[in-house]
Amino acid sequence: MSPESSPSPAAPSESSTELGAAATATAGIAVVPASRTGAVAAHLATQHTLGGVYAFTAYLLWGFLPLYFLLLMPIGPFELVAWRILLSLVFCALLLAVTRSWGRIAAILRQPRIAWLTVLAGGLIYINWQVFILGALTGHVIETSLGYFINPIATVLLAVLVLRERLRVTQWIAIGIATLAVLVIIIGYGSFPWIALTLAATFSLYGLVKKRVGPSVDAVSGLTLESLWLVPVAGVLLIVVNATTGLMIGTEGTWHTVLLSLVGVVTAVPLLFFAAGARRASLTLIGLLQFVAPILQFIIGAWLLGEPMPLERWIGFGLVWVALAVLTVDSLVHARRSRSAPA
Numbered sequence: 001m002s003p004e005s006s007p008s009p010a011a012p013s014e015s016s017t018e019l020g021a022a023a024t025a026t027a028g029i030a031v032v033p034a035s036r037t038g039a040v041a042a043h044l045a046t047q048h049t050l051g052g053v054y055a056f057t058a059y060l061l062w063g064f065l066p067l068y069f070l071l072l073m074p075i076g077p078f079e080l081v082a083w084r085i086l087l088s089l090v091f092c093a094l095l096l097a098v099t100r101s102w103g104r105i106a107a108i109l110r111q112p113r114i115a116w117l118t119v120l121a122g123g124l125i126y127i128n129w130q131v132f133i134l135g136a137l138t139g140h141v142i143e144t145s146l147g148y149f150i151n152p153i154a155t156v157l158l159a160v161l162v163l164r165e166r167l168r169v170t171q172w173i174a175i176g177i178a179t180l181a182v183l184v185i186i187i188g189y190g191s192f193p194w195i196a197l198t199l200a201a202t203f204s205l206y207g208l209v210k211k212r213v214g215p216s217v218d219a220v221s222g223l224t225l226e227s228l229w230l231v232p233v234a235g236v237l238l239i240v241v242n243a244t245t246g247l248m249i250g251t252e253g254t255w256h257t258v259l260l261s262l263v264g265v266v267t268a269v270p271l272l273f274f275a276a277g278a279r280r281a282s283l284t285l286i287g288l289l290q291f292v293a294p295i296l297q298f299i300i301g302a303w304l305l306g307e308p309m310p311l312e313r314w315i316g317f318g319l320v321w322v323a324l325a326v327l328t329v330d331s332l333v334h335a336r337r338s339r340s341a342p343a
Contacts (some may be wrong), residue, residue, distance in 0.1 A: 051280025065266070084263045092264075154201060174323040
């Protein structure tokens with residue numbers, strides 16, 4: 001889920017380098033000024049740093065999401081997801097209206113394959129939102145953090161199962177350790193971590209779909225369409241909740257109503273920060289920063305909310321962290337080798 005932001009920084013063009021080399025060879029007088037090259041390098045470094053700040057802000061906000069949802073209690077998870085869908089659509093529509101970007105929606109809808117991929121993305125993000133909010137409101141914040149700790153490993157596994165990629169030995173080792181961690185939690189802790197595994201599966205699949213969509217769909221337009229396709233789901237949820245327990249909106253005081261009305265903004269703003277960061281920062285930096293959100297969620301669940309962490313759970317989480325350490329080191333080493341390899 002990465003929204004559109006300002007244009008990506010301009011990289012130094014190959015044509016300017018070739019022009020300078022050719023001119024030097026023939027006339028010996030025309031060269032690319034060193035000051036210009038230095039200015040471009042400084043600009044790129046600034047953009048890289050700024051991208052890291054944007055991405056860190058996005059993951060920081062996502063890390064605190066469980067606390068925001070807990071402030072909305074006693075609202076139920078199904079009503080909350082319904083309002084999240086509808087209010088996200090409203091907020092995105094306002095953004096499109098202000099930026100006069102409705103043409104992007106029309107362009108997407110003229111491409112049936114891309115449009116259907118946004119439908120699939122909408123279904124995946126609905127499951128992800130529903131399970132995450134269900135976990136946050138029922139005392140399973142630690143398990144939601146486990147889901148996002150596992151997510152990078154699930155993404156690597158998808159590369160094998162769906163994209164038929166060949167993994168390096170260290171990546172297979174990370175997957176094996178993570179699998180052992182899940183088994184330890186199931187056997188030792190005595191419960192199947194369905195919330196964590198569902199979050200990891202849906203978000204990694206969502207990322208795969210977004211990768212298939214590519215740059216043809218900016219994130220604001222993408223979230224707009226994903227929310228639009230989910231409007232019937234939201235409508236059914238509100239009808240069922242109203243017929244059973246009754247809707248909570250507007251019944252818990254002004255402050256609660258204001259907080260609930262901001263759920264669309266709370267959904268979209270981190271995405272905007274993430275988009276701005278992903279367009280500027282390196283994938284390696286984004287990969288390292290993605291652990292900010294689950295670390296915060298783990299701290300909130302274990303120490304702020306006092307959720308149980310028996311020895312078996314500590315062992316399971318410890319194994320996941322070892323797997324992530326192996327995966328991260330492998331990623332850093334591979335990225336360094338790729339940069340130093342001759343072109």
